[in-house]
Amino acid sequence: MKPLKDAQLGAFTFFASALPHDVCGSxxxxxxxxxxxxxxxxxxxxxxxxxxxxxxxxxxxxxxxxLIVVAEHYERSLSDFQKQGKIVLQIAHEVLEGLEFMNKNGMVHRALSPHNVLMDCKGNIKLAKFGLYHMTDHGADVDFPIGYPSYLAPEVIAQGSFHPSDPSHDEAPLPSGPKTDVWSLGVLLFELCAGRRLLQNIDITERLKFILTLGCMDDIVTVLAEEHGCLDSIKALPENVLELLRKCLTFLPSKRPTPAELLRDPVFSEVSRIYTPYQKPVSLFSSSLRCAHLELPEDISDLCKDDDEDYLSQRAIDEVYHLWCLAGGDLEKELTNKEIIQSKPPICTLPNFVLEDGESFGQGRDRSFLLDDTTVTLSLCQLRNRLKDVAGEAYYPLLEDEQSSLPQSNSSNELSSTVTLPLIIRERDTEYQLIRIILFDRLLKAYPYKKNLVWKEARVDIPPLVRGLAWAALLGIEGDIQAKYESIDKDTPIPTDRQIEVDIPRCHQYDELLSSPQGHIKFRRVLKAWVVSHPDLVYWQGLDSLCAPFLYLNFNNEALAYACMSAFIPKYLYNFFLKDNSHVIQEYLTVFSQMIAFHDPELSNHLNEIGFIPDLYAIPWFLTMFTHVFPLHKIFHLWDTLLLGNSSFPFCIGVAILQQLRDRLLANGFNECILLFSDLPEIDIERCVRESINLFCWTPKSATYRQHAQPPKVAGDNGFGKTATYYSSDYQDIPKTDLSREPLALCDLKAEMSPRISAEDLIDLCELSLAGPTKRTKTGKPKIVAVDIRTGEDFNRGHISGSINIPFNTTFSPEGELVQCPASGVLQNYRGRVIVVISHAMKSAVMVRKQSHTQTPVYTGIFLQATSRFRNDVLLPYVGKRKKRKSSFP
Incomplete structure (x- = not known):
């Protein structure tokens, strides 16, 4: 959006027409x-x-x-132009520029009047309320006409007023075209030249009759001048001005020019030279250079700002309004203070009422439901007072500064402490949000060059105002997304259309934006574009829920919503939308079950005993990435962190949700758990995110391995996968994969209750246990216990430092039962620890895991498949060849 500069924020209100409550649609x-x-x-x-x-x-x-509308506003209007010395042709040219741009975007003003033609401090024209006709569906959704009779074109008056609920009208009149505004402009210019208002002192009926009789006149300008006694003033005008008035006030629309045609008329041959054609700014995601228009001034000192510079006025209008709301701004309160909104006692709002003596009172039409076009200026004093301690340097942060991103100001200590507050408080802190918005704005303008810094700042938090673009940057969106989106056929009927039509009216319809007809249209287009552009995949119910967050944040940019959705699905839901996705879903749910067993074996045992398996509740979680079970405001906070992680992070979110419900799950049986998840209780999302990060940091990467996950990207790819990994590969001379072995078949994976890990992750876990107290038990002992079940001879030849040898052949019977012996009692000393079972034979390791899991439910078993790479003489040397491990999130 454009900077605020000398503009103000203005608000006006009106009522939409009410619909009957007992009527339904088709x-x-x-x-x-x-x-x-x-x-x-x-x-x-x-x-x-x-x-x-x-x-x-x-x-x-x-x-x-x-409805209350907020828009850019100026106090001076058309009546002040004569005082400023503006000539008529310049005014006409600037108004036509605005009208032409509106026409290119499929809009007409229809409400031109002197108080809707505003002027900034430099005397430039600004058209106000130009969207009223568009947003009300050409006036069909309100009870008042759009436009002012004195300035409406004859063809508009001939059509008469229209309201959909009026049974006397069989069909709606045709919408007004661009030529209607040209007539209104002609009336405005005539008034400016004559120095008086037209048709203001006669009755409305006579006024309309007079306008319609102008169709019989050859020279409407002369007739109007004679009618209002200003013929001498009009005849004294330059010939080119008179010619412009005659063309604007052409009675027949077929002969009247459009704004675009009028701009190219010879009457503007001299005026047009002083105006530079407007060029629309290049969007963030396009094939054009965003910095091509930038130039350094001849005197570099011109870039320096004065100490008393109004930095807030340099920010975009939407930013200023967002901060105004955070600083306590209330639209209804502002309008109430100006008596635009007036409350009435309930009894006065009844159509009629009867007193005790039988006297009846009827209520006429409530004038408050008609249009009051008064615009109230919103005061920024409270906002400026709130931001008075923010130093000027805060508005221009240095991106290369490796120190704290928070600027130095009188309240820098307060800002530093704000970072530690809960996210919901930070999002409502005016000063903090100003700093974060400015920082993200600069980083996003430098995207993709500053992609790494976007990632760094996103780990702290993402300002709600820039969340849509920030998500796109985290997903690695680049290139001309608009051209790609437009190239997709979204109009040809396909078999999926019916299902999409059924799903959209049920998807997040509590939200006003997504429930609007425009929201449904955009939903349909984005979903259909995805289905058409991915012929190898199919539409599954839940795809609409996945689309909802992206569409909400990019409501005016369908291409970006589609691009984000297309990048999100392969990363987190790879092959979930195959026609036969049963093997993908089953593997996903099995790994999730193992994650529950790894982090909370007691809960895992209970859920397995009552038969409450993830298939009964977790499919909607993962198929929609929790958008089907949480409202949008919670999804935004959840996905802010999810997008920083890889495809395994949703497992940790799922476990974190179960842990919030842990006490109720442990106390209930199967039927109660089903009822609990049919109406999911309130989940603390901030706590869920915090615990998900902790779970992830303590989860070995190979424990969440899935063979149906998205394959790793090849070296040299500058896409999302290379940047967004939680762990880089810890080894220089082994393949960069999640597992150093072949993946398990689904049937074998389902037979195991605990996850397997690779030797690399085992070494990582051992190092973390020995690194400090954060990964130790309350007694200070390491939480990781490596149990080597090989024979004593193999164990003595080489083993992991600190591991315990419990030979399988002496601890278990041939049937796999645990034998009571001194060695088996050793496991009881490590209750609550993570046990890693190391064995050459996987069958033996599985038996140890089953027995330890049964005998001591608080154990978590992680077992490792032996390979030739990790024999006794090879395992330990790998420790010295490893790179430094990334242990922090993400």
Whole structure:
């Protein structure tokens, strides 16, 4: 968005027309409220940026179909132009520039009037309220007409007013075209030249009759001048101005020019030379250079700012409004203070009421439900006072500074302490959010060059205002995504269309934006684009839930929502959307079961005993990455961390959720657990994220290995996979894989309750146990216990330092039963530790794991398959060849 500069934030309100409560649509669902429809259409207006248009910022939906619109605003309007010395042709040219840009985006103003043509401090034209006609569906969703009778074109007046609920109208009139604004501009320019308002002192009926009779006149300009007694003033105008007025005030639309045609007219041949054609800024993801327009001034000192510079005015309008809300701004309160919103006693809102004596009172039409186009200026004093201690350097952070990213200011200590506060508090802290937004804004503008710094700052938190672009950067989106999206056929019917149509009205419809008709249209297009562009995959129920977060954050950029979704699915849900995905799902759920057993064996035992397996509750979790079970505001916080991890991090999220429900699960049986998950209790997402990170950092990478996960990217690939790994490969001379062995068949994997790990991860775990107290038990003993079940002879030839030898042949019977002997009693001394079973024979290791798991439920078994690489004379030398391990998250 454009910078705030000398502009102000203005707000105006109106009511959408109410719908009957007992009427349903053709799909059997209640009708979408008109306010929701308007809210959905409004989103496009936020993308319309032009020097001649006031920038739309936000829309808020209140009670009784009330809508409050926030937009760029200026106090001076068309009536001040004469005082500023503006000539008519310049005014006309600037207004036409704004109208032409609107027309290119499929819009018309239809509400041109003197108080909707504003002027900034330099005298430049700014058209206000230009989106009212668009957002109300050409006036169909409100009870008032769009436009002012004195300035409406004759063809608009001839159509009359229209309301969908009016049975006297069989069909709606055709929407107004660009030429209607040209007539309105002609009336405005005529008033400016005549120095008086037209048709203001006669009755509305007579006024409309007069306009319609102009169709019989050859020279409408002369007739208007004679009618209002200003013929001499009009005749004194330059010929090119008179010619412009005649072309604008052409009665027949077929002969009236459009704004684009009028701009190219010879009457503007001299004026157009002083204007530079507007060039739309290059978006973040495109094939064009974003910095091609940047130039250094001849005097480099011009870049220096004064100490009293208003830094806040240099920020984008949407940023300033977002901070204004955080600083305590309340739209309804501002409008109430200006008496734009007036509350009435409930009895006065009834259609009629009867007193005790039988006297009846009827209520006329409530004028408050009509349009009051008064714009209230939102005061920024409270925001500026809140940010007064923020130093100027904070608005221009140095990205190469390796020190703290928090700027030095009078409140730097306070900002440093804010980082440690809960995320929900940080997101509501005005000063902290200002710093984070500015930092992310600069990093994203330097993307992909600053991709690593985006990752670094995302580990702290992601400001909600820039979350959409930040996610795209974390997913490695690059290139001209718009061209790719437009090349996909989203219109030709396909068999999946029916299922998509059924799923969309049930997907996160509590959200006003996604439940709007525009939201449904965008949902359908993005989902269909994904299905068409991935012919090897199919649409499964749940894909709509996956799409929802990306569409919400990129509502005005379908291409980016599609690109993010297309990058997210192969990373976290690789092959989940195959036509036959049973083997992928079953492997995923089996690994998840092993993760539960690894981190909480007591809970795992209980769930297995009552038969409450992950197949009964976890499929919607992982198929939708938790978007089917959590509302969007929780998904945003969850995915902020998820996107920093690899495909195994969802396992840790699932375990963290179970641990929050642990006490209730342990106390209940199968039926109670089914009921518990049918209506999932409130989950503390921040705690879930925090515990997921802890679980992940203590989970060996190879324990979550899946053969159906996305294959690792080849060396030299600059995509997401190379940057976003939790652990780099710890070895220089062995393959960079999650396991140093062949993967297990699904049937063998299901037969094992605990995960297997590679020798590399075993060495890592042993080193972490010996590194410090953070990975030790309360007694200070290492939490990792390596149990070597080979024969004593093999053990003596070489073993891992600190490992315990419990020979299988002396501790277990041939049937696999645990024999009571001194060696077997050793396991009882390590209750609560992680036990790693090392053996040449995997069958023996499985028996040890089963027995230890049964006899001491708090054990977690991780067993290692022996390979030639890790024989006695090879295992220990690998310790010296390893790289430094990344032990922190991520």
């Amino acid at each position: 799909n059997g669902l209640p009708l979408t409220p008109n306010s929701i429809k308007i809210l959905g259409r409004f989103q496009l207006l936020k993308t319309i940026t032009h020097p001649r248009l006031c920038q739309y910022v936000d829309i808020s939906r209140g009670k009784h179909e009330r």
